[in-house]
Each structure stands twice: as C-alpha cells, then as structure tokens.
Amino acid sequence: MRHRSSKAATAAVALALAGGAIAPASATQATQATRQPASVDGFWRVEGYGTVLSIEDGRLQEYQTTQISCLKGDSAQQTAPGEYRTADATILTVRPKGALHVSGSAGDRKLRRIAELPETCRRDRPMPTDPVTAFDVFWQSFEENYPFFAAKGIDWHSVRDTYRPKVHADTTRAELFAVFSEMVEPLYDAHVTVFDGERRFYQVRPGTTVPGAELDTKVKNHIVRRDLKGEKPREFANGRISYADLPGRQGYLRVSGFAAYNTEDSSYAAQLAELDKALDTVLTPERTASLKGLIIDLRINGGGSDALGLHIAERLTDTPYLAYRKRTQYTRPQPVVVRPAKDTPRYTGPVAVLTGGSTVSAGETFTQALMERPGRTVRIGEPTQGVFSDVLDRRLPNDMAVWLPNEEFLTRSGRTFDGTGIPPHLRTPVFTEEEFEKHRDSAFDKAVAVLRD
Numbered sequence: 001m002r003h004r005s006s007k008a009a010t011a012a013v014a015l016a017l018a019g020g021a022i023a024p025a026s027a028t029q030a031t032q033a034t035r036q037p038a039s040v041d042g043f044w045r046v047e048g049y050g051t052v053l054s055i056e057d058g059r060l061q062e063y064q065t066t067q068i069s070c071l072k073g074d075s076a077q078q079t080a081p082g083e084y085r086t087a088d089a090t091i092l093t094v095r096p097k098g099a100l101h102v103s104g105s106a107g108d109r110k111l112r113r114i115a116e117l118p119e120t121c122r123r124d125r126p127m128p129t130d131p132v133t134a135f136d137v138f139w140q141s142f143e144e145n146y147p148f149f150a151a152k153g154i155d156w157h158s159v160r161d162t163y164r165p166k167v168h169a170d171t172t173r174a175e176l177f178a179v180f181s182e183m184v185e186p187l188y189d190a191h192v193t194v195f196d197g198e199r200r201f202y203q204v205r206p207g208t209t210v211p212g213a214e215l216d217t218k219v220k221n222h223i224v225r226r227d228l229k230g231e232k233p234r235e236f237a238n239g240r241i242s243y244a245d246l247p248g249r250q251g252y253l254r255v256s257g258f259a260a261y262n263t264e265d266s267s268y269a270a271q272l273a274e275l276d277k278a279l280d281t282v283l284t285p286e287r288t289a290s291l292k293g294l295i296i297d298l299r300i301n302g303g304g305s306d307a308l309g310l311h312i313a314e315r316l317t318d319t320p321y322l323a324y325r326k327r328t329q330y331t332r333p334q335p336v337v338v339r340p341a342k343d344t345p346r347y348t349g350p351v352a353v354l355t356g357g358s359t360v361s362a363g364e365t366f367t368q369a370l371m372e373r374p375g376r377t378v379r380i381g382e383p384t385q386g387v388f389s390d391v392l393d394r395r396l397p398n399d400m401a402v403w404l405p406n407e408e409f410l411t412r413s414g415r416t417f418d419g420t421g422i423p424p425h426l427r428t429p430v431f432t433e434e435e436f437e438k439h440r441d442s443a444f445d446k447a448v449a450v451l452r453d
Contacts (some may be wrong), residue, residue: 022294040082047110050066050406053111058077059078063117063342068140071396076090082110083360091103091270095108105307106249106310106326107326110331113209129398131171132171134398135164135167135175135176138180146406152419154186163183167378177194180400185201190203190385190386191389191403194402195402195403205386211300213261216256219431220242220254223444227444228252236274240261240277243281245287247295250295250451255301257304258303258305259271261275272311275308279312283344293352294452298366299381301358304361308362309363310336311371314340314346315347316346316373318350323336323337323368324369327410328408333410338369350451351373353367353377354447355381356431364385367379369423377423378450380443383422385421386417389409390405390406429442
C-alpha cells in the first residue's frame, strides 16, 4: 500500500531552498539581477528531514544521511527558474527566502546552506552492503527521525540491544527482512513499511482495515443500495469523488482518496485540475445557496495529497483559519492556514464528516483541517487510523528500503492524534459485518438526522 509519498512526491525529497545573490558590478547589472532568481547552486541541509542536497547546473541530487551513513536518493531536473521536477512528476518550487514547496504537500520546509557534503558522503569507497551495516543504518534512521517512540511506549535502544546480536555477516536477506519487520511491528504505524524487492511489511492500528479496491467497491455498492435508494451518484476524478443530492436539501460528497484523480498524468497540477472540475460541478452557486447540510464521507479513504484536502476546505469557509501546525523533532511548528477560495462559490453551512479506521493519512489531515472550520462541523463514526506525516523514503546500503514518518500535525493547543486517530463527536459503527448483514449505515443515518436538526 503506497501511503502519502504519493501526496507529496517521494517523501525523501522534502525540500526547502534558499540562496544569496552576488552584488552587481553596475547599475545595469543591478537591474538585471533584480529580475533573476537568487542562485541556489551549492549544498544544502534540509532541517529535520535527514537530507542533504547538491544543486548544480540545473540538477538537484538528494543524499539521505544519518550520523553514520550517506546514500544517494532521488534527483530532479530544473524545468523553469526556481522549479525542479522529479521522475515521478513532483514539482519542487524554490522559495527565495529559504523554503521550497513540494507539490502536493502542506507547508514548506527549511534548508540551511552548508559549505560541502558531509564527510560520510565524500568517502572514496561506497558504504558496505553487509547485513550488519544495513541493520545499523535502519536503526539509526528511526533513531534520528521517528517522533512517536515515547508516545507508543517503545524503547528503541532496547530494541537494538535485542535484535542486533541476531544479525551477522551470513544473515540472509529473508532473515534480515524478518528482523526489521519484527522491530517495527509493535509500532502499529501504517506509515512504516519495510521493503525488499516485492516483499513488504506494514501494520495498521489493531481493529482497523486497510482501505483497498475490494473494500471500496463493497462499501460503494452498500451506499448506493441502502443510503441512496439505488440512485447512483455522479462520479468524478477517476471515481475517487462522488456526489448525490439527498432529500431535505442535503448533499452527500464521498471522497475515497486524494490521489490518482488523473491516471494519465501523475503531476499534482493534473490532480488539482480534476478536483476543481468536480468541485465546480458540485458546489455551484445554486447548490451552495440552497444546501442545508453537507455530508462528507471519508470512511474509506487511502490518503494522497494533503494539499488537495486543503483545497476542498478552501471551498467550505468564508474566513481564514488554522488547519494545523507541522513540525519535526528539529523544527518549530509551521502553521498551515485554510484561506477561502477566490472567485468561486463557497459552502459555509453545516457539515457532517464521516470517518473510521480506514480513514488514512491525507484523509486524516483533511479531517483535521476541518476541526477549526468556522460554522457547524460535526464528526461522526469511529476514530481515524492515526497516521498524518509525510513519509521519508529511506534506502539501505543493501538495496532494501523503509518508509517512516518524521512529522507531527498539531492542533492549536499542541495536541497530536498520531496512533489514536481523530475521535468523532458522535460514535457509531462503521461498515461492520453486522451493519452490512442488517442493511444498516448508522453513521450516515446519524449525519442525516444531525443536519436536519
């Protein structure tokens, strides 16, 4: 299951760039210089992301670093002044004052200029690829980046003491994969994944289900038969978004993900264009003026781009407000604000948000972005999965890999919902076997009733 790397590029390329201009030698050159972006060539350390960048001659090269390691990561090619494009069509936009925005991600990331690559990146010989070295880099990557050990009651140093003696020069890849999987299993973190070729290991929160095509189809059919009385909703964005008008001037908007809206063009711009087509069709001037309530169904939502969720939130307010704040263990919280969409109709009436354990990642950050929404917003169902961060894509010396989160998404008061998920205001069953067997949808019925009152 690919998590929120798809929402914001390969998660390892979490970038922020700054540059300094050279003083011009003449008034003419000074005028020209004001029209040119400051040079970003050189070496940069991304604060809080275990990443160093080398930028030269229109090419950006990422290095994934820890205190003991340095491995080449992704690269990007310059496509316009201040813009770089990765192989997966992610656009990295340079901010002259020391930040870079990664398309699809919320907020920017800071970067500090350094004189040269770290010593670990300048070794004459490549890193050893033996199992013990791979273990040490794996453990160190979590040690330096994973922010939730204390909250989850995990002593990571004790984990190292337990498992490192089991790894030696003759440890097979299968055995090492099993060791890594056992080490991270108690985290129950859906944003932690261990890779070895086609093999992968991840764990969701106990009692929850991974959102997938089979479950989505089952739920979609249940909703059409039961909630919409056999009337199929209008679908958009490759079927990831659907809408239906309900009796009593209520609306039902279902979002099953914040990615793959356009499968022919994977760029964020293409996904945003498809989302705007859907929102322009649904949130017309007539409908936004007449709706008495809107149900937003996120119960089966596999995540994607945080920025797409924020884009929907912008259509649901007339007043700017704080969505959340983001930080790593090494950076100060950065506010992410929802600003009203311009030159387009906005719906500001009551909203009921349906969530459950299969509301994952960007589905959760969108839920969090509606918590401070001005006006009446009620959450119904069950707690979300409990994974919010962008995902660091870490490569290991033996060509294995791991994804891990390194960010916290904070409320205004500083609370984070990682691990536990965002709780509903009104708790109801969500797509249990009993709900299916007895032709029920308790969360939907509760939302209709709440919005009617």
